[in-house]
Amino acid sequence: MPGFELFGEAERNEVNKVLETGVLMRYGFDGMRQDQWKARELEAALQTRMQTEYAHVVSSGTAALTVALASAGVGAGDEVIMPTFTFVASFESIIALGAVPILVDVDDTLTLDPKAVEAAITPKTKVIMPVHMCGSMADLDALKAICQGHEILLLEDACQAIGGSYKGQPLGSIGDLGCFSFDYVKTITCGEGGALITNNQEYYENAHKYTDHGHDHIGHDRGAETHPFLGYNFRISELNAAVGCAQIQRLDEFLAIQKRNYTHVREALSKISEISFRRVPEGGEENYSFLNFFLPTEELAKKAHQALVEGGVDACFYWYDNNWHYYRKWEHLTNRKSLGKLPMELKNGLQHIGSVDFSASDHWVGRTISCLVKLGWSEEEVASRATNMAEILRKVV
Numbered sequence: 001m002p003g004f005e006l007f008g009e010a011e012r013n014e015v016n017k018v019l020e021t022g023v024l025m026r027y028g029f030d031g032m033r034q035d036q037w038k039a040r041e042l043e044a045a046l047q048t049r050m051q052t053e054y055a056h057v058v059s060s061g062t063a064a065l066t067v068a069l070a071s072a073g074v075g076a077g078d079e080v081i082m083p084t085f086t087f088v089a090s091f092e093s094i095i096a097l098g099a100v101p102i103l104v105d106v107d108d109t110l111t112l113d114p115k116a117v118e119a120a121i122t123p124k125t126k127v128i129m130p131v132h133m134c135g136s137m138a139d140l141d142a143l144k145a146i147c148q149g150h151e152i153l154l155l156e157d158a159c160q161a162i163g164g165s166y167k168g169q170p171l172g173s174i175g176d177l178g179c180f181s182f183d184y185v186k187t188i189t190c191g192e193g194g195a196l197i198t199n200n201q202e203y204y205e206n207a208h209k210y211t212d213h214g215h216d217h218i219g220h221d222r223g224a225e226t227h228p229f230l231g232y233n234f235r236i237s238e239l240n241a242a243v244g245c246a247q248i249q250r251l252d253e254f255l256a257i258q259k260r261n262y263t264h265v266r267e268a269l270s271k272i273s274e275i276s277f278r279r280v281p282e283g284g285e286e287n288y289s290f291l292n293f294f295l296p297t298e299e300l301a302k303k304a305h306q307a308l309v310e311g312g313v314d315a316c317f318y319w320y321d322n323n324w325h326y327y328r329k330w331e332h333l334t335n336r337k338s339l340g341k342l343p344m345e346l347k348n349g350l351q352h353i354g355s356v357d358f359s360a361s362d363h364w365v366g367r368t369i370s371c372l373v374k375l376g377w378s379e380e381e382v383a384s385r386a387t388n389m390a391e392i393l394r395k396v397v
Ligand SMILES: *Cc1c(COP(=O)(O)O)cnc(C)c1O
Pocket: 060, 061, 062, 063, 086, 087, 089, 090, 131, 133, 157, 159, 160, 181, 182, 183, 193, 194
């Protein structure tokens, strides 16, 4: 997955263009900037690649999710459906607005189970937020159908699946809003950064204002701009955006490398009948950033993970026991450990969060192993990795 592996000349060149002008901010300073607008350039590239009307780049993926929700009018007490298997940023962005995260089971796609989503809908549900974890997507047709039946918005967290597609459309562009992260370990990186994309002009207009203290961005005098509503600062710097400008041009090159490496390892593991692979919804194409597979039992998955670690196979994860990606270890959320008082609506909404039964998620995540697909592996390294993994896993099952 990590684009940092191939950081090089193109990235340095883009950053140097910004350093030469000294204008590190995305707004203003028109006279000094010698026509360098890196955040804008990255937005234009995203619009083209993701086939959406609008893109807005921000300081992180978490910021992108927060801004996307805020731009769609999500606020205190609104419920947002999110999966049990994701990254903590999902609920962080929701609670930042005083909205209530509603955790819902995942299925064999390792993303939201549409049936469980349907069962979790209440009159307060405002958004369904599928998270396309580890390179592959949720069943977007099924989720869309649920949204349309209930006037609920679909917000795709495509932070881990940039470049993947569903029925020919780029992930992130299918819902009402889509978000990406360009943090240091993502498929393409800005160092830190993120983006939201949408075809909805109102959400876009809200987003660029909200990320910049409510600035209306009219005219050429920042100090004289007015503020139609309350905002915040989620701006990206031009230095970070410059890295992204180089990396997005290389996205398809990175995806091709990932696909080649992924396919090689998958073919080796396919010969082990006890191993099955994560289901990709019909019409979906992964971005190949991870290879995800199931062992027959939780016990065997734990053993397999241990054996891979001991056998020197790096970058394989057992998410079931992970502090950041699975609900079982989110005691700071379930115990509501905030530094200060939480908004009343949120406090009430979180009351029962620790006592929900997620055994349906455990059934899948407890048996899952995810292996990162790196860009920098040589052909020999991929080949020996595939053989090594297959040998180790065969012994375990
Ligand atoms: C990385 C990530 C985020 C957050 O992105 P940051 O840029 O690190 O804030 C959100 N959701 C998922 C699924 C992620 O993997």
